[in-house]
Amino acid sequence: MDPAISTAPTPLHAHLVAPARDLTQHNFAISTAPTPLHADLIARVRDLAQHNFAARVPAYDREAAFPAEDFDDLRRAGLLSTAVPPEYGGAGIGPHRGNVLTLWLMTKEIAKADLSLARCWEGHCNSMVLIDGMAHDAQKQRWFRGVVNAGEIWVAWSGEPQARASVQKTGFGTTTSKVDGGYLVDGKKAFATSAGGAHWAILLVSTAGPGGARHNTGIAETLLLLACDLSDPSVTVDRSWWDPIGMRGTASHVVQFDRTFIPDENLIGRPGQYLSEGWQTCFIPHYAATFLGAAEAAYEFCLEYVRSQDKSADPYIQHHIGQSAINIETGQLWLRHVAGLWDAGCHNEAQLAGGRARHVMEHLAEDTVKRSIRACGARSLNRPSSLERIYRDLSFYVRHDNDDHLLATIGRSLLGQQHDPSFFKP
Ligand SMILES: Cc1cc2nc3c(=O)[nH]c(=O)nc-3n(C[C@H](O)[C@H](O)[C@H](O)COP(=O)(O)OP(=O)(O)OC[C@H]3O[C@@H](n4cnc5c(N)ncnc54)[C@H](O)[C@@H]3O)c2cc1C
Incomplete structure (x- = not known):
C-alpha cells in the first residue's frame, strides 16, 4: 500500500472551507513521495532486509547479540551514511534536509525484518542528525569521515533511570x-x-x-x-x-x-542545546516508523497464514484483515503528515505532530499484532514464528517513552498549558 495524497488546499480554496471548528490548531501538510533517488535507497534497504536480515534475526534474538553482520551489509551498501550530509559524502537524508520521509521509510523496511536492528539503525542515524545539526565543521569532518570511509557505527546513550526497581541490585x-x-x-x-x-x-x-x-x-x-x-x-x-x-x-x-x-x-x-532546541522531537516519529514496520510485518504474516489455512471466507478473519490494513494505511498517512511539516519548515507543529504520530502508531501497531494473533491462532506463537518475535519486541519497545505522558503533553498543548514536546515534565 502506498497511499496517494491530495495536497493541502491552496489559500484560495482554504478560504472557501468554513472554519467551523479547528480542532487541531495546526496545518495539515503532507510530504511528497520520495524522488527516484530516494526510492532507490528504500528499495536497497528493503532488498537487504528481505534477503539477508530476516534470515539472521532468530539467532540474534536467541543470543541477544548485536546484529553485526547486518551492519556489515549496511556498510558495504553505503547505507551507513544515509543521514550524513552530502557535503561530507553522505546521502543527506534527515528532518532538517527536506526529505525525512525517506529515512523513516527505510527504517520501516528494516523493522519489518527485525525491530532490534531498526532500533540500532535509528540510534546510528539519529546520531548523524545530531552531529549535522549541532557539531562544528572540524568535528563533522572527523566523525563523518569515520562513518563514510571506515563504516563506524554511532549511537546515543542517555538512559539513566533513577528510581530503583525492587528487583534491581544497584542503581544507574x-x-x-x-x-x-x-x-x-x-x-x-x-x-x-x-x-x-x-x-x-x-x-x-x-x-x-x-x-x-x-x-x-x-x-x-x-x-x-x-x-x-x-x-x-x-x-x-x-x-x-x-x-x-x-x-x-x-x-x-x-x-x-x-x-x-x-x-x-x-x-x-x-x-543545554539538546533540550532548549527540542532535538528529541526529531526522533519521536522515528520510533513510530519502527512500530509501523512491526504492524506491516504482522499483517503480511497473517495474510499469508490465513490464506494457507484457507480461512479467507471467515467473516471475523475478514474483519481482522480489514482493520489491520486500515491501521497500516493510517500509520503511513501520519508519517507522511509529520514528514510534510518537517519538510515545510513548520518545526513547532512538526514537534507536536510527531508525538501524536508516535502515540497513534503505538496503538495501531499493538492492535494489528493482536488481531494477527487472533486470526492465526496459538500455533503462530510457537517458535520459530516471526509473529511471536514481533509480539515480544513490540510490547517491549513501546516502553521506550511513556504513551500516557505523551498524551498528557498533547492535552497540555491543547489546553494552553506549559508543555515540552521532547520529554514530559510532571
Ligand atoms: C529496547 C530499548 C532500547 C533503548 N535504547 C536506548 C538508547 O539507545 N539510548 C537511551 O538513552 N535510552 C534507551 N532506552 C531507554 C529508555 O529511553 C528509558 O530510559 C528506559 O525505558 C527507562 O526504563 P524504565 O521504563 O524501566 O524506567 P523508569 O524511568 O523507571 O520508568 C518507568 C515508568 O515510570 C514513568 N516515570 C518515570 N519517572 C516518573 C515520574 N517522576 N513520575 C511519574 N512517572 C514516571 C516512566 O515514564 C515509565 O513509564 C531504550 C529502551 C528500550 C526499551
Whole structure:
C-alpha cells in the first residue's frame, strides 16, 4: 500500500472551507513521495532486509547479540551514511534536509525484518542528525569521515533511570565533572543500545548529577552531549543485566564508565542545546516508523497464514484483515503528515505532530499484532514464528517513552498549558 495524497488546499480554496471548528490548531501538510533517488535507497534497504536480515534475526534474538553482520551489509551498501550530509559524502537524508520521509521509510523496511536492528539503525542515524545539526565543521569532518570511509557505527546513550526497581541490585547514573582539557564521566548507563557493536556513543550527561536527559531534574543548561570513543579502555560493557522479553538483538547492555576522559573537542553543541532546541522531537516519529514496520510485518504474516489455512471466507478473519490494513494505511498517512511539516519548515507543529504520530502508531501497531494473533491462532506463537518475535519486541519497545505522558503533553498543548514536546515534565 502506498497511499496517494491530495495536497493541502491552496489559500484560495482554504478560504472557501468554513472554519467551523479547528480542532487541531495546526496545518495539515503532507510530504511528497520520495524522488527516484530516494526510492532507490528504500528499495536497497528493503532488498537487504528481505534477503539477508530476516534470515539472521532468530539467532540474534536467541543470543541477544548485536546484529553485526547486518551492519556489515549496511556498510558495504553505503547505507551507513544515509543521514550524513552530502557535503561530507553522505546521502543527506534527515528532518532538517527536506526529505525525512525517506529515512523513516527505510527504517520501516528494516523493522519489518527485525525491530532490534531498526532500533540500532535509528540510534546510528539519529546520531548523524545530531552531529549535522549541532557539531562544528572540524568535528563533522572527523566523525563523518569515520562513518563514510571506515563504516563506524554511532549511537546515543542517555538512559539513566533513577528510581530503583525492587528487583534491581544497584542503581544507574553517571557524574560528569570538568577537568583540565575536557570532562571526566564516571558511573553506569543502562539501555545502552548497540553496546559492544558501536564505535562511538553520544553520551547525554549532566554536570548536575545522574539522570541523563530523560531522568535528570537539574537545570537544562547542565546537559552536555559528549562524543565518546568506545574503544577507550575505561569503558566496559556489563552483559549480565540484559535479558529482556524482546528487542534482545539491540544488545542494550549496562555500560560502565570508569573516570572516562572526554576531551573538550568532543563536546557537541552548547550546554543545554539538546533540550532548549527540542532535538528529541526529531526522533519521536522515528520510533513510530519502527512500530509501523512491526504492524506491516504482522499483517503480511497473517495474510499469508490465513490464506494457507484457507480461512479467507471467515467473516471475523475478514474483519481482522480489514482493520489491520486500515491501521497500516493510517500509520503511513501520519508519517507522511509529520514528514510534510518537517519538510515545510513548520518545526513547532512538526514537534507536536510527531508525538501524536508516535502515540497513534503505538496503538495501531499493538492492535494489528493482536488481531494477527487472533486470526492465526496459538500455533503462530510457537517458535520459530516471526509473529511471536514481533509480539515480544513490540510490547517491549513501546516502553521506550511513556504513551500516557505523551498524551498528557498533547492535552497540555491543547489546553494552553506549559508543555515540552521532547520529554514530559510532571
Ligand atoms: C529496547 C530499548 C532500547 C533503548 N535504547 C536506548 C538508547 O539507545 N539510548 C537511551 O538513552 N535510552 C534507551 N532506552 C531507554 C529508555 O529511553 C528509558 O530510559 C528506559 O525505558 C527507562 O526504563 P524504565 O521504563 O524501566 O524506567 P523508569 O524511568 O523507571 O520508568 C518507568 C515508568 O515510570 C514513568 N516515570 C518515570 N519517572 C516518573 C515520574 N517522576 N513520575 C511519574 N512517572 C514516571 C516512566 O515514564 C515509565 O513509564 C531504550 C529502551 C528500550 C526499551
